[in-house]
Amino acid sequence: MPALPAPLKIRDFRLYWLARFAAVMATMGMVVIIGYQVYDVARADYGMSIREAALQLGLLGLAQFVPLALLTPVAGWVADRFERRTVARIANALDMLVALALGWFTHQDALTLPLLFALAALHGVARVFVGPAMAAIAPNIVPAKILPEAIALSSIAWQAASVGGPALGGFLYAADPALPYWTAAGLMGFAILALTPVQPVHPPAIAGTAHPLKQMIEGLGYVRRHRFLLGAITLDLFAVLLGGATAMLPVFARDILKVGTEGLGLLRGAPAAGAALLALYYAWYPLKTNVGVKMLLAVAGFGAMTMVFGLSQSMLLSLAALALLGMLDMLSVYVRSSLVQLHTPDAMRGRVSAVSGLAISASNELGELQSGLAAALLGPVGAVVAGGAAAIGVAGLWSLLFPELRRARTFDPPAPPDPLEKSFLN
Template sequence: MDETEQQDQPKLSPTTALSPTVAWQSRDFRFYSAARVLGIMGAEAQAVGVAWQVYQITHSALALGNTGLALFLPGLFFVLPAGHVADRYDRRAIIITCYSLQAVATSLLLWLALHHSTNIWLVYAILFLIGTGRCFSGPAASALVPTLVPEAHFVNAVTWGATVYQVANATGPMIGGLLFTVAIGKLFGGRLAMLNGAPLVYCFTLICLTCFLAFISVVRPRGAGAPKAFTVKTMLAGLQYVASTRLLLGSISLDLFAVLLGGAVSLMPIFASQILHSGASGLGLLRAMPSIGALVVSMTLLLLPIRRRAGRTMLSCVAVFGAATVVFGLSRNIWLSCVALLVIGASDMASVVVRSSILQLATPNEMRGRVSSVNWLFIGASNELGEYESGLTAHWWGAVRAVVIGGIASLTVTGLWSVFFPALRQADELTAESLVEVESRFTSMEPID
């Protein structure tokens, strides 16, 4: 569907019945989603390869933790410039450039693995390079999605995007693990034996990245950014816009504090071994539950999308997230714990769909890159700092108390946010017009360049 055809599409309300697959009618969304599946699968498989390679070199848990830090640090340094770039230049070109950089970085990891290098600092440097590419491509990709489908199809596109992410996020590590077990030398001859282990995983990632670049290169987004001068004012405009828009500030900060305080994923090994006494197999089962819950909800939302009371739905889902976290912390039965984690994943997915829709629909196209970069920083902080917070509080109080207190804190935050952010509570339909109307009741927005 070209730009003229999309502009001719009628403005539809969320209350209008739409096909569960309506987003796939847009050619560009199909190519973008195919690229995204391959990109995520390759990245997740590569994460398995990097973890194994680093552990073989160091045999250190701290070194494994440093790999995540190396990927996260670029976000602290470059998040605001990345958002500015996404709003000032062709977002598709930014994505292509960043993923080309990641392909180079993966080639370097492959070279290190083939030459059996033990220089761990080179690995960290390459991961920092990959993290830099992700830092710039993330806001550009997030801001690109609304330009691929008609506005009436956007919520459906967000829901499908979340589904695609969950499928690829679960499949990638599994493929990476399987590739480690393939004796490529025995299958195809001794000359290929050098590809056993991490090198084979990196080859798979390179294939995925090549296909990603091929698919994304044929996407034709509408409303590409126009180059403008770089100033500190324009770079900080994303933070200013989020701070002055109650809907955005409420939804992003709610997710930040709920996940930061209520995250229990990093403590699952302790629960599996010391509390539930289920061993490694139980840990695998526990880790799978949130993804299964998220997938079930994402498929349900495709058939029964959120049409009204979107803000209340998000607040309710975060409250359920907190309550389920408390149940998980108190449980001494593996099956009750699995149900609690299933609910955690399901409620989180529903709130993600609402938050992602508000993020893009309540933000003008010329601001989406900078606002998305702020959102990326908040999400990164909630995930990375959430793991640190969970470990620290578990060290202080024990794993059970840490999870239970975190769940109660998430419930408390939800109650406070429903009072502090009435615009979020009163958000109804997930359309730009409805969200702007709700926002205008509580704030007087000034135009931001």
């Protein structure tokens, strides 16, 4: 048995890991049930067809994306101005209130589409502040040399929770529709408690006296000026935006594979299961060579497995395709997250993490909108297959537009220019 990975020997990282696991498990359980309830309410209470109800899932993604788009610059600035652990705890507390509200209205059998959309949007508000604050904590509680291992372990927390959250949510919903939300609220409370003993993580002072609004958009400007970061972040954005299949999972579970909420939980957890296995491997045996090419190939493989899932009529084949899809997505996320964190100075990490988080959220939530619109035109199967093909195209196109990605051999950031050499050249 290999020795315990170095980051887990650090007390604060262990607490951070537990907090991340609990919060993500709560969030993923909530997300899968909200999506199922929107689709089920649209079909059962509003009498919508499959395509019309699938469009509601797309609109749900839009409802969650709008607050993310509007508040991401604010969230990044907050993470770079205030104690990051406190920001994460407050945002988790807001999400806990959303879970309690959803549990109450579900228990009262008083859910409507407008109410679900409103609470989903408030859930998006909480998530936009959690993301940058939590992402900026890890590099401050582990040494830089073991940050890739810490990111892999953090990904294990995220992916393992993404397996357990939807599966647990599906089975709890079958027992009592309100129970997933009560459980999510309890997990959010645990996350808040786990973060409390972690040493305070104060961001470095932001240089200069620029107006806060200018400081907020500096993260966008920094990414735009650094082609490497721009390529890495937008690769994930467009690949998942076009190729994401998760928005259609309620449709496949209810009306194509006919496996109900329990099956939906398994389908939603399958990508995370594959991702968790790969993240576990990388926690002990970190990726070290040809990281850029492997990231691009992983995105192309992600698209191919999306197409297999869309065409599948078998629950077992669907689960296998989703697990492989998640494994390939994990490889891409592992490389991109490590490169972004190690190529960003600490004073900018909150704002750059916010930009990266916005790209991830845009790819997920706007991907749901795109999938819903495509499903309304092509049907759910056609939408998923076309999206997978588009993701393959994105990987090929980005390898040409951003050759910096292909040339990334290791995680090491480029060395700063030698002052003497710079002086000589000038």
